[in-house]
Amino acid sequence: MSDALLAAELLAAAPARLGGIWLRGQGAERDAVLAFLTEEFSDRPLRRLPVHIDEERLCGGIDVASSLSAGRRIEQAGLLQEVAGGLLVVPMAERLSGMVAGRIAQAMDAGAGFALVLIDDGGEEEVPPVSLTERMAFWCDFEGDREKAPSPPPSVFPSEVEGPRANGSAHVPRLRSGQAEVGSAVGMEDRQTLANITLALGIDSARAMLFAQSALSLSAQIDERDTVTDDDIQFVARTVLGPRATRIPQQAEDQPPPPPEGEDEPPPGDSDGDQEPHDPDQLDDLILAAVLASIPKDVLARIGEGRPARRSTGAGGAGRKRASQLRGRPLGARPGLPRGGARLALIDTLRAAVPWQEIRRQQEGMDAPKRLRIRKGDLRIHRFEDRAEALTIFAVDASGSSALARLAEAKGAVELMLAQSYVKRAQVALIAFRGTSADLLLPPTRSLTRAKKVLGELPGGGGTPLALGLSAASELAETQAARGRTPFVAVLTDGKGNIDKNGQPGRAQAGEDALAAARRFAQSGTQAVVIDISARPQPEAAAIAAAMRARYLALPRADARGVERAVSALQFGKNA
């Protein structure tokens, strides 16, 4: 049986204890897991949660429309109450807003007793809110590299679907009623192993550890065993612990873990004198191998770059635009229902209702009670003008031709901007282009701590793929603008591209591509500035700026503060 199916089977046996399963990526295996869970929960509540559900529907409350027409209070139960003891399926979980996620997490903490299935179609940029993934035991990734996984090849699936269902009816009720013996199979040694693995992988959440323990005991129980075997531990390592790794065990031996100076936690040995149990060599080789095999490649890549494993990109973009009903400069009222956080404009509602009172009373008959008659159409809600959050995107030329010192100044400028960002309600992102690629090193953030971590490792040297850098910047600016932010791009370069858009060297082609990219940038209408950082200002950078319809600034001797001041003046001087 595949890992994901076994995980689903355990989840059906103890939904509340395991929290849920995160299914990332698409494919036949994912569909098999979903089909299995749907079948298993056929006699329990099962609900699908639309991403843009409003608060009333989610948590329950007064049903305004029917209360009004009935003239008495009518309550509706929320989805979270309806699904108690069952399964809550969230399609497109990567688009879930922080608000909805927060409510779900709260319900889970309060013991609502449901399990969560996050269906996440994958993609680099977006992940489901961490507040939810943190609260679920199993993380299953169906994206890409199957060959590394020790699970059977996908061709076995049709029969696999039958497998758990056929004997599932025998297993599941036994486990469901057998809750009192929870954990009886997990012994001291198994706990020691789990503690070792979590330490070696740098997993700091106690929840992960506790989920691992529950999954371990359930995995033994489902096979009617009293003791835990290596297979159980490997299964748990693959599905619960491996995907949460923040460091690679072997590297802890040869060299200090990649995370840069300062903020990161010390290697485990530092916290106490008791070195031995931390030694990864103590772990059973088989288990370690299973753990390593289970770590998805993108997690490995991130660890290698010193970035933390999958972080949410923030509070989620979906909620941003609706915020305009909540705060900001009042704009007057408009018709609408006071839900989803919009506030009722009482005076305007009454004003809308008053002219109709006489007619409505007559409609109801002469002996109708004396009361105000307000219909759904009278309701007005407040509107506010909310200034979009500003985002400064630095696109930094990190090539050999731009002196390395320039890079340090760009980093300093980013940090200084971030130090101010809270005051200005702004975020900062950083794209570096060098060699044959442009990378988003710092996704939009307000966190100085996170920025410092990433910037500490910013590499330099190599060719100048200016075209790629400009495309990356305009792409990011456009996606962020679509989320209601106002981007501003600051390009730090000498304007001398020598790598074309396909990553091939060649000054002439590279120059043409850069100009083409700059013209495409101009079409997006994003505000920008090109800061020429070469020792002697060159015509190339000015040409790029002209093609981008951006401001051009030569700052041959600017330090971090100079760059920050220049960018702030241009960005906020215009927008503020």
Add this chain to the structure above:
Amino acid sequence: MPFPFSAIVGQDEMKRALLISAVDPRIGGVMVFGDRGTGKSTAARALSALLPPMLAIAGCRYNCAPEEADRCPDKCAEKRGAKTAKVPVPFVDLPLGATEDRVLGALDLERALGRGEKAFEPGLLAKAHRGYLYIDEINLLEDHLVDLLLDVAASGENLVEREGLSVRHPARFVLIGSGNPEEGELRPQLLDRFGLSVEVKTPQDIEQRIEIMRRCDALERNGAAFAADWAEADAKIVKRLAKGKKALPGVAMPESTLTDAATLCMAVGADGLRGELTLMRAARAFAALEGAKSAERKHLRAVAPMALRHRLRRDVLDETGSTVRIDRALAELFG
């Protein structure tokens, strides 16, 4: 079933900060920095469950204490058959997407529309009165809400002037905020208004990790037996808290401790008077908790990091952490 406070493995600084704030709520809230799954909310919940039930007017929507019932907007004490009752100390978990209406309270829609009455429906602040208001991921909360919460927490009163309502009700609670600075930072002005701050991390020690698993397993297997096992230890803490509360006004604050506090704040560059004041109050509360007659240097030392670490002026280009700077200053000044 809440996890017993005394059964929480490690996290001594967080537990100490929570106890200090329980002895002297005037110190202000506690800000807990740390990654997810480090037992922040478990500890806060456990503390509120630990505290003995409080006396309140039965059925009052504002948790009024009998002696302050005259300030209640509902006039709860004057209602027919008003009785007092023991109610558990409230613990309110503020959701991330909470609206201003939910927090402050708002016009009661049903009564306004159905009967044309102007009535106030109390919000979460009223619910948290005399207890704890816990905000997970406070760094992701809308700024204006954080402002509002800190303002109410400082004044002890919620004043609503909107939608034609004018309501004033007592709202005294200990604010516990938590968040991971990597996911977004809190404005320094707001940080400064938290009394204490602590940094938590899951223990990096293997024995402690095993102990966490063992205890959670025991709780899952038999909650009642587990609670009974820890009841005695919990009762000891309750006793210590009660004693500390009683002793607090009598704890002396010698001149030498005041000088120490002032010197330390100067040395680390903690901005403003609030740091000094909190440092003194926390030292005194800690001394009361320890059963000491006066607040000495050792008490000051023990609370200095949690009282000051979030108030140091940050130099963007200097990497040294606040805790390290305070420890260094402590070692230099007091040896």
